[in-house]
Amino acid sequence: MRKKNKIEVRIAADSGFCFGVKRAMEMAYKYAGEKGPDVYSYHEIIHNPQEVKRLENAGAKHTDRIAKIKKGSRAIISAHGVTPEEEDMLKEKCAGVLDTTCPYVKRIHRIVKKLKEEKYRVVIAGDRDHPEVKGILGYAGAGAVVVSSEAEVKTIKAGEKTGIVSQTTKNKDGFARLACRAIERVFEAPNSEVRVFNTICDATRNRQEAAVKLAKKSDIMIVIGGKNSANTVRLYELCREILKFVYHVESPSEIKKEWFRVRRRAGICAGASTPQRLIEEATELIKSF
Amino acid sequence: MRKKNKIEVRIAADSGFCFGVKRAMEMAYKYAGEKGPDVYSYHEIIHNPQEVKRLENAGAKHTDRIAKIKKGSRAIISAHGVTPEEEDMLKEKCAGVLDTTCPYVKRIHRIVKKLKEEKYRVVIAGDRDHPEVKGILGYAGAGAVVVSSEAEVKTIKAGEKTGIVSQTTKNKDGFARLACRAIERVFEAPNSEVRVFNTICDATRNRQEAAVKLAKKSDIMIVIGGKNSANTVRLYELCREILKFVYHVESPSEIKKEWFRVRRRAGICAGASTPQRLIEEATELIKSF
Numbered sequence: 001m002r003k004k005n006k007i008e009v010r011i012a013a014d015s016g017f018c019f020g021v022k023r024a025m026e027m028a029y030k031y032a033g034e035k036g037p038d039v040y041s042y043h044e045i046i047h048n049p050q051e052v053k054r055l056e057n058a059g060a061k062h063t064d065r066i067a068k069i070k071k072g073s074r075a076i077i078s079a080h081g082v083t084p085e086e087e088d089m090l091k092e093k094c095a096g097v098l099d100t101t102c103p104y105v106k107r108i109h110r111i112v113k114k115l116k117e118e119k120y121r122v123v124i125a126g127d128r129d130h131p132e133v134k135g136i137l138g139y140a141g142a143g144a145v146v147v148s149s150e151a152e153v154k155t156i157k158a159g160e161k162t163g164i165v166s167q168t169t170k171n172k173d174g175f176a177r178l179a180c181r182a183i184e185r186v187f188e189a190p191n192s193e194v195r196v197f198n199t200i201c202d203a204t205r206n207r208q209e210a211a212v213k214l215a216k217k218s219d220i221m222i223v224i225g226g227k228n229s230a231n232t233v234r235l236y237e238l239c240r241e242i243l244k245f246v247y248h249v250e251s252p253s254e255i256k257k258e259w260f261r262v263r264r265r266a267g268i269c270a271g272a273s274t275p276q277r278l279i280e281e282a283t284e285l286i287k288s289f
Numbered sequence: 290m291r292k293k294n295k296i297e298v299r300i301a302a303d304s305g306f307c308f309g310v311k312r313a314m315e316m317a318y319k320y321a322g323e324k325g326p327d328v329y330s331y332h333e334i335i336h337n338p339q340e341v342k343r344l345e346n347a348g349a350k351h352t353d354r355i356a357k358i359k360k361g362s363r364a365i366i367s368a369h370g371v372t373p374e375e376e377d378m379l380k381e382k383c384a385g386v387l388d389t390t391c392p393y394v395k396r397i398h399r400i401v402k403k404l405k406e407e408k409y410r411v412v413i414a415g416d417r418d419h420p421e422v423k424g425i426l427g428y429a430g431a432g433a434v435v436v437s438s439e440a441e442v443k444t445i446k447a448g449e450k451t452g453i454v455s456q457t458t459k460n461k462d463g464f465a466r467l468a469c470r471a472i473e474r475v476f477e478a479p480n481s482e483v484r485v486f487n488t489i490c491d492a493t494r495n496r497q498e499a500a501v502k503l504a505k506k507s508d509i510m511i512v513i514g515g516k517n518s519a520n521t522v523r524l525y526e527l528c529r530e531i532l533k534f535v536y537h538v539e540s541p542s543e544i545k546k547e548w549f550r551v552r553r554r555a556g557i558c559a560g561a562s563t564p565q566r567l568i569e570e571a572t573e574l575i576k577s578f
Contacts, residue, residue, distance in 0.1 A: 172476060175476075176472050176473045176476055179472055180465070180466075180469035183468055187461055187464075187465055187489075191487060192486075193485065193486045193487065194484070196483045197481075198478070198479065199480075200479075202479060
């Protein structure tokens, strides 16, 4: 018989670094460690302050301005990708450029580039301030628009040929609804065509479903990830719909022993930019209570 | 100064035979009148029994079976178009083939052919028994489906690449809704793409808008067309929402002089299957009052 007061800790089935983030971090660390000129990370390698700091400690300085990068040094393109113009500028200025753009984002770049070549007007569903969307927009050409809500669909011109893609981390149902409004809008013109590409990455939804599933079997949920990480905040919200005792922490050091005084079944989930080691540290800490 | 009691007769801007029907009838009459072997109309040249009869009188026998067409004779392909297989069979069997397929339907054939070549699964929104849809389906290749309602969207497979077209005479809003359901369905698969083509012909809606516009400037409206013609009945209903004095007639002989005793501004509109000559006869008759 197990001890009554022992804390059970379970980690959500899909948790932490997604494929693209993991890949980018591994590539960047390897590059920063190689011999050669100074290394700059152009934009935050991923959206996690601790990881940005760790990469800086490994030798890759973070900057959001190409002008700040010394000529002849090396540059890393972040997981979210950049515009083709930025890529060209980096390649011209630097002795070497490492592109860690997520392959799923790179697929969108290719789709959008082809749409532009074939004279489609490109519509990007997403947040216009997000680096992924800014990068995609760079491939989309003149007349491209970003729509962040169904209400903004009215900004789409009723043209002959329209191609629609989504930021990878958006919700699929929401994207489908937005695409529907776009079709109605574009079809105001005769002989029109709309191409809709499912460019949503399932990592976000998989993390959400796994978190909800675990929350239903837990007394307390710890959600680990940047306070400014949209997908982490969303995990917190979803767990809160299931459970009262949900805590959003950026680091295990924020976890308090008293939270677990009467709540023995603990669940841990983490955003797509949360490194595995924070999940492991949190697990060990809670088990030690 | 014009005489006070003269009747003004105006015809709705869009009225009677649509572009494709008019073109097909003119081509067919000319062909039937030319010297050469016997002429067959493969399928009804347009969906109007009187007009089919008139074309038969002009020398083009109507048949729905290629087997019934004598070898070495001439054939007319109807405005609704046929499958490529039927076209090949007619060309092999006949000394000459006249293709009167509506150019808007022909555009759908080209779209669907290209979709097939590019490995898209084709979805046709329309009535599976309509000759236009049967013809389009012939270009669409294996795996193509016809969906006649939103409920039937579940028959679409969640595949990678799907292309959707509509029968030309369908309602645009209904098609847009059906396309939305199709997107949700197809997007169950990752990395999927849906292309939606607005292949709706605006003729029906244009006739309705033109009739309403004219009714607003008239004291009396004459709506010409079959009593069983859905689009003609709809024109009557729309005009009645504007005006009290609206008369639906199948032939000019039904028009009564007393209707115009105090109503001097007369408007005429007609369904898409109403020949021009009935509109002209009605105009002359009313002017003679």
